[in-house]
Amino acid sequence: MPQYIAPIKDMQFVLHDWLNLSEHYQKLGLEDFDQELVNEILQQGAKFAEEVIAPLNREGDEQGAKLIDGNVTTPDxxxxxxxxxxANGWNAMLGSADYEGQDLxxxxxxxxxxxLDSANLSWRLTGMLNESAILAITKHANDDLKRTYLAKLISGEWTGTMCLxxxxxxxxxxxxxxKAIPNEDGSFNITGSKIFISSGDHDWTDNIIHLxxxxLPDAPPGVKGISLFLTPKFFPLDDGGIGQRNSVTVGSIEKKMGIKASPTCVMNFDGAQGFLVGEANNGLACMFTMMNDARFQVGMQGLGIIExxxxxxxxxxxxxxxxxxxQGVQEQNKKADPIIHQPDVRRMLLTQKAIAEGCRALALLYAQQMDIERFGTDEDKHKAKSVISFLTPIVKGFMTDMGSEMSNLGVQVFGGHGFIREWGMEQLVRDARITQLYEGTNGIQALDLISRKLARDKGTMLEDTFALFNSKIQQMTNADKQTQATELLTEWFAAATELKQQNAVDLAGTAYDFMHYSAYCLLGVIWLSMADTAERSDNASIKSGKANTCAFYLKxxxxRxxxxxxxxxxxxxxLMVVSDAEFDYQ
Structure with a gap:
């Protein structure tokens, strides 16, 4: 199985040259985060991913997670x-400093x-969902719940899940x-079964906190009658330890196509004691704080698979x-030439490279907006939140679709060997497939984009996203590239604006097309912008590599x-004219 090497040089180019992090941090009052510190964190993160996590990936897939006597064990x-x-503090990176986090x-x-996603997707899942749970508790839970649970979750001593x-x-x-039945002490008894719960149980920590x-008994019907409850596996003690077990059990773990080392559980709540998070009957809004973060993180999983x-x-x-x-013999002293000299193999490799680097830039541009939403001024926060909302379904849907397509290209480059387990390429195909399904299938992402985000707030999400990408164009110095990028962004904005006038059925019918159309247009702007930035790079490889990969993407x-x-x-x-009976062959 090929060894994973973190693409630090490309990350540094995007962060420092294209996004200009130093100026970005100064505007946000984060002067302590300079280029040297960022590079050190990247180096240490790469070392951990390459040396500790990646070597566990294939064996984890072979062993899988197991349920023994009601307890889940994960691979060696x-x-x-x-x-x-x-122990090294990685879990606390985004946690609030008020609860012993690092506020990075x-x-x-x-x-x-x-x-981590590239190194071992199954391993990464537990920490990913914990980060999303932390976000939901931070934004919506009362102070008592925060004091009891946040520091433990942020440190990683405990982990969190979401049970939808x-x-x-x-x-x-x-x-x-x-069902959630109220108790006199203000808690609730939770009864029901949840399926597809990632890391619902495991052997990593002493306690697991389920959201x-x-x-509620008097809840209105539909989504307006849903509440969110924090339900621990074990009840915390006053000294920070764990006490009596709650009525939460694992019914089974799923036998899956991929991510086999990640325990996907059926969770049974049999009158388990839970505590209300946020307001009653407002649970879906609270959960979407967690879910939208998870959707971006799942998009990152797609990127990790691509790389x-x-x-x-x-x-x-x-x-x-x-x-x-x-084109002629390339290796005179060998009986044949490496297949990298075959044009069709290069087509596949360049497709992977262009999509990987384009999606990485999109993800880090999104992360920059997340920084602004957390640390910026009120006006800037509002615009950043608007952009994040618009881009979330694109990042989740497109990047995971590309994860599946690019991992299949990886198998194709290997030929018959790609179909054999020991090479590790077929595992990437299997692991990638779930990313198109969980946290909302990609069809749902596309529908959310076109039916809600496109017209939400009188189109301000679309306008703010246009403004962000246009600002990158305005920073360009190559007139030809700037013109190309302007024409591309203008075309996309005009098409999106016209689409808003269509009826609900027609919008639903073209939703998937719009998601991919948007992604290819916006990645085109990104590639032209990155190639423009690379023209001023002192790194000859970056300079020529970005120019040539940009040309490949455009051509x-x-x-598409x-x-x-x-x-x-x-x-x-x-789509709608075909009757149900006409789908049959009889």
Whole structure:
């Protein structure tokens, strides 16, 4: 299995050269975070991902998670690696300093998270969901719950989950039936079953804190009658230890296509004591704080898979000898040439490279907006939140779709060997597939983008996103590239504005096309902007590499947008005219 090497040089280019982090941090009053500190964090994160987490990936897939006598065990080395992760403070990066967190900017933490996603997606899942749970508790829980749970979760001594899905209630949470019965002491008894709960149980920590959606007895129907409850596996003691076990059990763990080392649990709550988070019947809004963060993190999983597959394919293409290159013999002293000299192999590798680097830049631009939302002025926070809301379904949907496509290209570069488990490439395909499904399927992401985000707040989300990308264009110095980027962004904005006039059925019918059309257009702007920045780089490899990869993207990948654009205004009649009976062959 090819060794993972964190792409630090590319991360540094995006952070320091393209995003100009030094100026960004100064505007936010974060002068302590300079280039030297950021680079040191990246180096240490890379060392941990490469040396500790990545070596566990294949064996974790082979062993999987197991349920024994009601307790879940994870593969050899997983729990020990987590203890090292916690001991070194990685889990606390984004936590509030009020509860012993480090309050690091997202632009520092997100690259480290990408490394972990590439190194071992199954291992990363537990920490990812814990970070999202911390965010929900920080924003919505009362002070008593924060004092009791936040420091433990931020340090990593305990971990958190989110429990939404039920067998009959997936996307449509209005159908959920888990009940919450009030107690005299202000707590609630939670009864019901939840499925697909990532890290619902494990052997990493002494306690697990579940955030559970449930209904109060007098709750109104639909999503307006859902509340959120914090439900611990063990009740905390006053001294910080754990006491009696709550009525929370694992019914089973799922046998899955991929991420086999991550325990995906059926969780049973049998009158388990829980505590209200936020206001009654407002649980969905509280949960979306967690879910939207998780959606971005799942997009990062897609990016992690893309990078891992690209690295594996590149290594193999340089080593695999097959035939002679069509442009002539490349290795005179060998019986054949490495397949990297084959144009079609280069097409696949450059596709992976262009998508990986473009998505990384998009993710870090998103992280920069997260920094502004946390640390900026009120006006800037509002605009950043608007952009984040608009980009979230694109980041989640497009980047995970690309994770699946690019991991399949990785298998293709390997040929028959890619189909064999020992090379590790087929695992990436299996692991990538879930990212298109959980935290809202990509069809749901597309529908959210076109039916809610596009027209929300009279179109200000769209306008603020346009303004952000236009600001990157205005910073460009190459007139030709600037013109190309302006024309591309203007085309996208005009199409998006026109789309807002369509009816609900037609919008739903073209939602997926719009998500991908938007992604290819915005990545085109990003690539032109990065290539412009690279022209001023002192690194010759970065300078030429960005220029050539940008040219490849514009010639080979950007034209995909036109196919998606064709469907934007064709309506949904062709989708809806087919009767149910006509789907059958009889």
């Amino acid at each position: 080395g997983f729990a020990e690696a987590y203890k090292e992760y916690v 900017p997202n632009t520092v933490a997100v690259p480290v998270h990408e490394m 899905t039920e067998p009959h209630a997936g996307t449509d949470l209005s159908l959920l039936s888990t 559970v959606l449930a209904r 891992a597959s690209y690295q594996g394919a590149l290594t193999y293409a340089r080593e695999r000898l097959q035939s002679r290159a069509p 080979r990948l950007l034209p 947008k036109d196919g998606f654009k064709t469907n934007l205004f064709n309506g949904a009649d062709d």
